[in-house]
Amino acid sequence: MTTVIHNAAIVTVDDADSVHYNAAVAIEGDRIAAIGPTAELLARYPAAEKVDGTGKLVMPGFANIHTHFTMTLARGVFEDLSPPHKPPFSGGLSPIPLPEMTPDERRAFALLGALEAVRSGTTHVLEDSNDVHHYAEALADTGMRFLLAERAYDRIGTSIGDPAPYQLDRALGQGHIRNIERNHRDWNGKADGRMRIAISAWAPDMCSPELLQDLSALQKQLDTRITIHLNQIWGEVAAVRAHRNRLPTEYLADLGFLNDRIICAHCRCMAPSEEKLLGEAKVNVSFNSAIAARRGLSPRIADLEGYGCNIGMGSDNMAEDMVEVVRTGLFMERVRREDGREPTPERALRWATRNGYRALGVPDGGWLAPGNKADLIMVDLQRAHLIPVLRVVSDFVHNGQARDVQSVMVDGQWVMKDGAVLTMDEEKILHDAQRIANEAWSRTFKTRFTPPAGFSPDALP
Numbered sequence: 356m357t358t359v360i361h362n363a364a365i366v367t368v369d370d371a372d373s374v375h376y377n378a379a380v381a382i383e384g385d386r387i388a389a390i391g392p393t394a395e396l397l398a399r400y401p402a403a404e405k406v407d408g409t410g411k412l413v414m415p416g417f418a419n420i421h422t423h424f425t426m427t428l429a430r431g432v433f434e435d436l437s438p439p440h441k442p443p444f445s446g447g448l449s450p451i452p453l454p455e456m457t458p459d460e461r462r463a464f465a466l467l468g469a470l471e472a473v474r475s476g477t478t479h480v481l482e483d484s485n486d487v488h489h490y491a492e493a494l495a496d497t498g499m500r501f502l503l504a505e506r507a508y509d510r511i512g513t514s515i516g517d518p519a520p521y522q523l524d525r526a527l528g529q530g531h532i533r534n535i536e537r538n539h540r541d542w543n544g545k546a547d548g549r550m551r552i553a554i555s556a557w558a559p560d561m562c563s564p565e566l567l568q569d570l571s572a573l574q575k576q577l578d579t580r581i582t583i584h585l586n587q588i589w590g591e592v593a594a595v596r597a598h599r600n601r602l603p604t605e606y607l608a609d610l611g612f613l614n615d616r617i618i619c620a621h622c623r624c625m626a627p628s629e630e631k632l633l634g635e636a637k638v639n640v641s642f643n644s645a646i647a648a649r650r651g652l653s654p655r656i657a658d659l660e661g662y663g664c665n666i667g668m669g670s671d672n673m674a675e676d677m678v679e680v681v682r683t684g685l686f687m688e689r690v691r692r693e694d695g696r697e698p699t700p701e702r703a704l705r706w707a708t709r710n711g712y713r714a715l716g717v718p719d720g721g722w723l724a725p726g727n728k729a730d731l732i733m734v735d736l737q738r739a740h741l742i743p744v745l746r747v748v749s750d751f752v753h754n755g756q757a758r759d760v761q762s763v764m765v766d767g768q769w770v771m772k773d774g775a776v777l778t779m780d781e782e783k784i785l786h787d788a789q790r791i792a793n794e795a796w797s798r799t800f801k802t803r804f805t806p807p808a809g810f811s812p813d814a815l816p
Contacts, residue, residue, distance in 0.1 A: 634662025
């Protein structure tokens with residue numbers, strides 16, 4: 356079946372950032388067949404299913420290259436509990452831990468993350484967690500594209516950002532490696548290739564040199580992507596200095612860990628020398644702008660990009676709204692650069708689409724061109740906050756909202772159509788997530804932890 360979306364504004368994110376008004380895109384199977392004037396494509400494909408794009412924007416779907424779906428459990432909690440940026444550092448991203456969850460509970464929150472991702476126009480996600488097999492099947496059924504990164508570490512007794520002595524558990528790290536190998540065997544290439552398995556090294560201060568070298572060897576063996584939280588908080592920098600007498604990026608470079616198929620998340624507490632090391636290795640950097648703003652930290656994206664890094668974007672914790680991520684990234688970089696024109700909306704959109712797909716190993720996705728993957732979204736432009744439509748990319752990046760995303764297509768199949776999610780039971784997901792959150796936080800607050808102000812009484816013991 357061929358589908359032709361016609362009379363739309365089409366944003367391609369091609370090399371020239373081409374925009375076609377009153378145009379059409381034809382989809383055959385899982386690929387884009389043609390882009391051109393509406394009359395021409397309707398005449399070329401007379402038997403096609405026709406989708407009226409009048410008043411709509413068609414653009415590539417977003418690639419979220421760094422997130423943790425199950426951490427939506429901490430929505431409205433962890434955003435306001437960031438660790439200090441100055442000593443003393445004690446480890447952890449919040450003084451309250453994420454509640455323990457059963458596999459069924461984790462599956463429910465993974466689906467909540469996927470639901471929000473689809474509704475904000477995301478078509479490809481890198482999900483970083485432990486035991487991703489708990490919810491891999493549920494995510495496959497959503498119709499989205501996933502790179503599931505199983506996490507490895509071998510430090511015990513603390514978390515990221517603790518300069519205290521390193522307690523090594525070599526067996527723990529080897530167990531994580533076995534989990535990665537199992538998940539790769541069971542899930543890599545499944546769901547018509549939409550599911551792939553990658554490797555996650557948790558962070559430089561949570562991984563010994565031996566484990567990082569083992570993970571590098573495993574990356575080559577499995578021929579896959581690898582990701583790591585890097586220079587995320589100042590406590591991490593202090594910890595690596597204490598343990599290795601090096602800066603985090605120097606530590607990784609010394610071990611030969613950096614390469615052009617690694618995705619380094621955050622990169623915001625960095626010396627210029629570290630940025631240069633990343634650029635020399637042509638690494639991919641995930642600019643997690645929304646969580647960076649909430650933490651009060653920001654990477655030097657212009658410098659990282661100038662040194663040679665490929666910049667993608669991620670939502671990170673507690674949210675999956677990539678529309679917000681793009682706009683926040685644009686604003687943060689303009690404030691940091693003290694420049695009201697750079698980066699352009701077109702560049703920010705490229706970070707979140709084509710560059711993200713490239714980082715995830717899909718060079719024929721994330722931009723619209725004949726022969727590329729048919730991963731695209733339709734945005735309703737007939738909104739009070741978007742009219743008049745004059746420069747459509749700038750209009751959407753500056754003013755768009757997740758609720759403007761009307762339809763989502765992955766591999767030529769509709770995942771959401773005319774505002775209705777077709778692959779998930781939205782009502783059940785929302786109900787289950789609220790119930791589980793109330794129960795999980797209530798369990799946590801029965802221990803020594805004190806709930807932050809304003810906590811819902813339904814989630815208290």
